[in-house]
Amino acid sequence: MHASTPTAPATNELQDLFGDRFIAGGSELDRVSRDESRYEPQGPALAAVFPESTQEVSAALRWANRYGVKVSVRGTGTGLSGGALAYAGGLVVSLERMNKIVRIDPVNRLAEVQAGVINAELNRAAAELGLFFAPDPASAEISSIGGNIATNAGGLRCISHGVTRDSVAALEVVLADGSILHTGARTLKNVVGLDLTSLFVGSEGTLGVITAATVRLKAIAPGTPRTFRASFTSIEDAGRAVTAIVNGAQTPEVLELLDARSVQIIEAYKPSGLPSDGCALLIGQFTGLQAEQAANDTAELCRGYGAAQVVIAQGDSLLEARRLANPALNAQGLRVSCDVAVPVGELAEVFHGIERIAEAHGRTISVVAHAGDGNLHPTVEAEDTPEGYAAAEVVIGDITRLALKLGGTISGEHGIGLVKQAELPWQLDEATLHTQQMIKYALDRKNILTPGRGI
Template sequence: MDQGARVESLQQLQQVFGDRLVRDPDLIAPYAIDTSRAVLRGAPLALVFAESTADVSAALAWAHEHRVPVSVRGAGTGLTGGAMAYDGGLVLSLERMNRIVGIDAENRLAVVQPGVITAELDTACRERGLFFPPDPASARMCTVGGNIATNAGGLRCVAHGVTTDSVAALEVVLADGRVLRAGALTRKNVVGYDLKSLFIGSEGTLGVITEATVRLKPVPPGTPRTFRASFDTLEDAGRAVTAIVGGTAQPEVLELMDALSVEIIESFYPSGLTVPRGAMLVGQTAGLDAAEKAEGITAVCAAHGATDTGVSESDALLEARRLSNPALNARGLKISCDVGVPVAALAEVFRGIAEISERHGRRVSTVAHAGDGNLHSTVEAPDTPEGIAAADRVIDDITRLAISLGGTISGEHGIGSLKRHELPWQLDEAAIDVQRAIKAALDPRGILTPDRAI
């Protein structure tokens, strides 16, 4: 269908959405991009604000009929270009589907629409003595639907796993507008294929999540403790992480910031921290024995070379960690990657990143969800095509290093458009073929987030 015919066919959608169908380019612009460095190519045809599953179904049925590519937009906090609009495409915004449908404290479940802000769900649950385990650094901005679409992890991942571990059931609208329900409220469910897990982490390529039933956990008793430990080298910090994860005193949160990251975060969000020579570990323990566990963890750090340690009831250090992305971006470090390695390989991967940084002559900042081996490295580069290309070469080398150590090209941000060239580095031809066959079966006309994720 040519552009003129597409515009004419929009009248069908106008009848469904009224003024919730937007064609003004200036109003569409904020919804056509995400927070990644991906470049918008062309202009989308229209933006629709969905407020219900029926709305999403109508929008996708129209797009399927007219072969219009669809980009799915939550809060736009993605870092891999997954929510970028398409030239002549339809932008489907879910931000108005932001209702917490219900919290079932007895069964420790919550039913939510995809546009619910992650931290707001957590706050609502805590009023009932429960909490929502997934805790991305962007929790105050990102949505539950986006977390599910990318299978996000976050700060509490070391203790509670990634988002898929907290999802019981999903309502999903398929590319042709049909509504599918997958999963169950029960802990055990072996009926048919595990379709729920198929959609988790699919980055909007297989269907659009319109409702999720998520699992909650009781808030641990007592007062949490925040601990810190400074190291002269990243390798020492990596070895300490391996010892902590293998020890008896298990943290709820275990994060690492290299010296450059701490320096930049401290300049952006002053808290009186002394910048370490190599790296700083920060984390949190929970439960009635939180203080005892925190002291045990700092003792492990001291045994592995920590030069300074401390324990506090304040969570200011973790709040500073959450500000790492805006702080780094403010200093011009915008080209980043999200890789994962086995925890035992942390010392080796840090050593390798330092060598890559020196070889390319570019400063690299690394923050990490250290407890599960998920690293986020950001490269300092001028905001020019040449600078971005040079930084991308550094990122590619870091990614290859992670794979060589038994790791992955993405731990939680997903593939989007920016990392698709890396897929063959990790997946064999058969794995890629199978994934693309699934995509073709569920979206035969290729309208849902085409040319991304797989």
């Protein structure tokens, strides 16, 4: 069913529901019509609403469903895939005011939160009880829990704690017709009915709007973390070192990689003394009472794989530069990036392949990677023109096909959104795509929730 433009009385109905939390123009509407992707909104939105409860989200979706209005859903707009961009004549549902930590249960290590709670704020609250929320995207200080769940975000700690799905116990979700459902349970074991929690995690707002969640917490490891930084003269050697570390006896909490160009960009953005004479920088962290020994053993392993310089420090100081990668790249105007993942054993080959692609196209490519889980974020430098961006997109396509050839995926953590919609058939067969569309139709007959994106 095609969306229609509601009449003035219909729009007034929505305004009556939300009062001053309804906006129909101006800079605030423009702000919530965008995300952090390189794409523009698909046209001026009709309006935006800022619900403060699940019941208000339900009312907004009932209204949109009644009039066939397309809905885009956003938390804080940190997504990189274009999933939260506004639709022409559409309704923006912003969950940023649903930001309450309802309860932290330290005995069962659970937290009940609204979707708009900021990841780092939950961690600060949990830390007071000796606990932490494991999902750790680089944007943790500004990204919301609801957004993390909707995209099944990964981040720096995936190697040791998995992705967001592994930390979600239960969800509250509003369907397209305004129905409110609850999935999961507070228990560790639960095999009642279909696993709807996993269905909605990573669904990118296409099946329903996640308004609240019960998430699992973990105990903060005792002792002082140890972080190591190893500089390699060959990025392929760094990839081989990662494979050896991942298959070793001690699992690091974090294992990240920056190539030489990324190091240059980060140093230009905020100098911190990163070594600039190598081809790759591997940064890892160990926690727990054996952290010092594990870091020393790993440093020796890195030397065995050709690391020219290895430094070990207490705490998180060596990790701070890694978290600057995204803002540093954005400050340089480098936004033609992708999010692919390969099996860890293929890291050396994918790095070698990216170098070949860069040479073939005559383009500079910088790579930042969650090396421990094989998730790479290559960024292609391009002229700030339509032609420059189009040429960079061709390079991104070649990198994505390379990842698939090596047994990987077109997206490790950022999601499909609008940016990767055309790439879906590269990875998923016709039957799989059809099954996803059948599920979408069953839950959203009028196709109003994030249509044309995600699935």
